[in-house]
Amino acid sequence: MRRTKIVCTLGPASESPETIEALIEAGMDVARLNFSHGDQGTHAACIRRVRDISQRLGRAVAILQDLRGPKIRVGEIENGVVEIKTGSDVVVTIRPVKGTACLIPTSYASLPGDVQVGSQIKLNDGDIHLEVTRVEDADVHCHVLDGGLLSSHKGINLPGVHVSAPSFTPRDQRDLQFGIASGVDYVALSFVRCPEDVAQIRKWIVENFGDGEEMHCTPVIAKIEKPEAIHHLDAIMEVADGLMIARGDLGVETPLEGVPILQKEIIRKAAFTALPVITATQMLESMTHNPIPTRAETCDVANAVLDGTDAVMLSGETSVGEFPVETVQTMGKIIDAAERLMFSNQRFQDRAGAEHLGNFPAAICEIAAHAAEDTGAKWIVGFTQTGSTAALLSKQKSPIPIVVFSHFPDIERRLSLLWGVLPRRMPPVADTESLVLQVDRALLAEGRVNPGDPLVIVAGAPIQTKGHTNFLQLHRVGERDAR
Incomplete structure (x- = not known):
């Protein structure tokens, strides 16, 4: 996986x-x-x-x-593309004009107010480098330090400049x-x-x-x-x-x-x-x-x-x-x-966030990761209503695969971004006993476990408690049904 x-x-x-x-x-x-x-x-x-x-x-x-x-972009360039030559002088303007080799339009109206003499302007992902020499009304006069080809709508960056746009x-x-x-x-x-x-x-x-x-x-x-x-x-x-x-x-x-x-x-x-x-x-x-x-x-x-x-x-x-x-x-x-x-090479054996200082959910999830390795668990299983349990399990970077269940479809989809987490949907359950039974059935139905396989299960108890991971159980698949 x-x-x-x-x-x-x-x-x-x-x-x-x-x-x-x-x-x-x-x-x-x-x-x-x-x-x-x-x-x-x-x-x-x-x-x-x-x-x-x-x-x-x-x-x-x-x-x-x-x-x-607030991405700042070059306006329309005459014929679509122009060469800006190293060592030349150009004007970056907020006037509605067509761009040429010496006149570069932009729709960012605050440009003359944001820059000053000595400010750096970079165009086209930094390929073209300008330095401001003078600001005059709607025009920003620049010297070209590094030239290149410039086409319409390429990006403008202002490194070191506080851009006033939100x-x-x-x-x-x-x-x-x-x-x-x-x-x-x-x-x-x-x-x-x-x-x-x-x-x-x-x-x-x-x-x-x-x-x-x-x-x-x-x-x-x-x-x-x-x-x-x-x-x-x-x-x-x-x-x-x-x-x-x-x-x-x-x-x-x-x-x-x-x-x-x-x-x-x-x-x-x-x-x-x-x-x-x-x-x-x-x-x-x-x-x-x-x-x-x-x-x-x-x-x-x-x-x-x-x-x-x-x-x-x-x-x-x-x-x-x-x-x-x-x-x-x-x-x-x-x-x-x-x-x-x-x-x-067990690169992640020393896991991040070892000091929890009263953070019970983080401590529970770290213990779960260690317990899964020590017991040879097939899966670390989480149940979440907010996604927080999944994030805490994910950050352990455990070699044991993680599956996290939620009965909210939006939470299930969000889990797709988290490292190591296999998202799964589960119908609402009333208590931890029902949760464990549902986990067994779901993983058996997908062929991800066999009867008797060890699991480490993490959740919050009572089961409907949100954002309060405090439950950890070592469990063998099918042992609930055998009782």
Whole structure:
């Protein structure tokens, strides 16, 4: 059983029912919808297809809505593309003009107010590098430090500049209104800078979609791609439901050579708080146009797995690539190989979060992981109504597979993002006795256990208690029926 999850971005190359089914069969755990592209009608069709196909296949597949955020972009370029020459002088303007080799338009009206002399402006994922020499009304005069080809709608980054635009924009609000109404399982907030950015969107979700049960409010994934987010990482982790290491913009906004170190540090910190973390951007980029990855990409995916990431993400590889299904299959093979190493050398024997100081649920889940190894358990079994038990079990990085049951379909789908967790639905049960019987029947019916196999079962007692994991039982399959 593969533990590290795969997030696939859907797009023109992968939004057909046939390809979505093939992606799920190949190992897609989470379908990402990038709201920087496409319209709500296209995304609605993808949501329906993922739901219908995953239900037919009996697979829990989560849907992640990735909001556009205050992404600053180049406007229209004359003839679509132009060469910006190193050493030349250009003007970045908020005036509604067509772009040329010396005039670059943008619709970001606050640009002249945000930058100053000496500010750095990077275009096209950092390929083109400008330095501000003068600000004059609607025009920002720049010297070109590194040139290159520039086409319409490419991204603009302002490293070291405080961007005045909010992380949660009016367009994002409209898109999220649509997304939650359509039943997305997670929402990713772009360009997070501080915990207040996450708190703002959480408050908006509760005010507009709260039903008195916070566990059913859509979880927020904070995308870490700004230097301010690195500075406030600990505080962001306290209010977010998960993290995405968005290495594309992160590698433009911060020194490129520091990205691998930041990746490892973010994953390490997330493990201590049981937050799921997604490692994203250019993981198998060459497979957008080639059927096999580069050796460096293979190492990149494997190293993210060995770092302990919950999930690895594919972007253009599956959304617009020529080999979307083959890419997922390849990623699965790389993950399998890395996880074999992970368990063979007991890399994760010293588990994160060993000091719990009165945190009973965390202590119970760590004990469960040790007990499962000591008893040779076939499975660690969890029952959750909020997902918290599953997250605590997941962070143990146990070599024993984990299956977590919930009777809420939205919680079951969310579990698809968590490392090592096999999500399963269970009808409501009245007590722990009924829970154990249901577990036996479900696992026997799927052929995942045999009578007499040892299990370690974790839940909350009384069984309807939410967010209070306090029950652990060592159990052999079928022993309840034998009484």
